[in-house]
Amino acid sequence: MARVGVITFSDGRPPVHQELLSMNLQFQNNLVKKLEEEGHEVVVADEPPWNNETAVKAGKKMQLSDVDCTIFNYAIWAWPHFTVLAAQFAPSPYLCLSNINPGYPGLVGMLASSGALANIGIPYWRISGDIGEKKVWKKVNTFINAASCVKSLRGETFGCFGGRPMGMYTATVGADVWARIFGVDIEHIDQWEIVRKAETIPQEKIEKAFQWCEENVGEIVYDGKQLTPEILKKQIASYYAVKEICEEMHLDFCGIKGQPELTNNFCTMDIAEAFLNDPYDFDGPKEPIVCATEADMDAALTMEILKKLARTPVLFADVRHWHDDHQILDLCNSGQHATYFAGASFDYRDNLPQVIFYPESFYFPAGGAAVHHLAHPGKVTLARLGRKNGCYWMAILTGEFVRFDDKTNQEIMTRTQIEWPHAFCHLDTSIDSFINKFPCNHVHAVYGDYVEELKMVCEILGIGWEVI
Numbered sequence: 001m002a003r004v005g006v007i008t009f010s011d012g013r014p015p016v017h018q019e020l021l022s023m024n025l026q027f028q029n030n031l032v033k034k035l036e037e038e039g040h041e042v043v044v045a046d047e048p049p050w051n052n053e054t055a056v057k058a059g060k061k062m063q064l065s066d067v068d069c070t071i072f073n074y075a076i077w078a079w080p081h082f083t084v085l086a087a088q089f090a091p092s093p094y095l096c097l098s099n100i101n102p103g104y105p106g107l108v109g110m111l112a113s114s115g116a117l118a119n120i121g122i123p124y125w126r127i128s129g130d131i132g133e134k135k136v137w138k139k140v141n142t143f144i145n146a147a148s149c150v151k152s153l154r155g156e157t158f159g160c161f162g163g164r165p166m167g168m169y170t171a172t173v174g175a176d177v178w179a180r181i182f183g184v185d186i187e188h189i190d191q192w193e194i195v196r197k198a199e200t201i202p203q204e205k206i207e208k209a210f211q212w213c214e215e216n217v218g219e220i221v222y223d224g225k226q227l228t229p230e231i232l233k234k235q236i237a238s239y240y241a242v243k244e245i246c247e248e249m250h251l252d253f254c255g256i257k258g259q260p261e262l263t264n265n266f267c268t269m270d271i272a273e274a275f276l277n278d279p280y281d282f283d284g285p286k287e288p289i290v291c292a293t294e295a296d297m298d299a300a301l302t303m304e305i306l307k308k309l310a311r312t313p314v315l316f317a318d319v320r321h322w323h324d325d326h327q328i329l330d331l332c333n334s335g336q337h338a339t340y341f342a343g344a345s346f347d348y349r350d351n352l353p354q355v356i357f358y359p360e361s362f363y364f365p366a367g368g369a370a371v372h373h374l375a376h377p378g379k380v381t382l383a384r385l386g387r388k389n390g391c392y393w394m395a396i397l398t399g400e401f402v403r404f405d406d407k408t409n410q411e412i413m414t415r416t417q418i419e420w421p422h423a424f425c426h427l428d429t430s431i432d433s434f435i436n437k438f439p440c441n442h443v444h445a446v447y448g449d450y451v452e453e454l455k456m457v458c459e460i461l462g463i464g465w466e467v468i
Contacts, residue, residue: 001039002148005067006032007058007086009078009109010048017050020076020104024048027075027099034131038141043067055082059089067091069147074110075099083113087122093147093460095140098128146456149308154183157250158300162191162257165294170386170440173297181392181461182301187249191257195266197241198234209236209282216348220357226367227359235271235368236282242272246289253290255300268360268368269293270334277313277338279346288313293336298385299442306383309453310446313338315375317423319443321416322431328402328424329431330416331443334362334370337421342373344447358419374409375401375423381450386439393464395438396454398428429468437468
């Protein structure tokens, strides 16, 4: 949850400030109580600013407390320059909130104060209403969650294993661009580090993880060539190698090029990519580490944003095929889907019985297990960061993951790539609109509705968005 700063502004006339102080604080208390009930940590100004000194003091307290965002709260008329002074120190983004208090001009104070911010070029967002009303609270919480997401991105490091994958312009971007827009650094790492590090993983650790897979995965289809116990153990060692590199280099999320170097000469990264994105691994529960295949940087960043908003693993997939007879988009990519999506559960015992490790059979001579499953049904939000003429924007849309009867599911998956994981998605838009507007070949999804949060994230970042 977020750390939220609250500054409730007051009238600059001492007698008026004192007369209305009790009422002003009651509105502040209502706001603070609601924020805390929803799990947010709240930092409150020592007193409602009623002169220049208290305004600066309030802003500095928010700065020292390192809040994720600051709510400028208005229940009565407040002198606008107090807000401007507080904003010199209080961390942005800013939400100007006007309470419902018709006997006193709180809305007037909010509009005048936010207008002052606009005059000097300080961005803000406005909401007016009773914090106890569901629709008002939803708007406030959307702002807070988006602000917290953007704040937590800043200072993160992305680990890029390998370079541009197979000529994809949409998968790579300069470090200076990310630092300027998102506050994220990029660390480039040779894929050889995965090979080298995998050789140092203790054999007993690999054997334990291998037995865990044997006991928990629904089926492992060894073929004696593309998938053998030895190759699977190499994939497990690769998972541990990437995980340890992330820990040693303090990487917050990552991407692995894979093709063609590793897939031709070592093994596929399907196991590593799936279990890095999962909320568990062979050793127990863990925090998902966003990992994008083909080192798709904008994919990984989209996933990192979705992960922070939904607090779940995030799907990575190719936009593989539109099945017109079933009106579904088949989202499918080599082993990349976290096994979480098989059952939409944080408990591996719900998911792994539905998972099959198939041998790779698609341009991957080094072999390995593909992590096959079909995504659990449910409403989803899909998104992707893209660039038009060098400028970032985000494509946002909604849909629903569906399943059919077993025979139909198998028939549909066999049309494309049976050994890979799939998500069948009914779109809440036409396929023509999707194809014409979607920015690239990779798409990302989480269960639930996060459209408003994504729009707000984009607005805070200063980038465009479109709901398709």
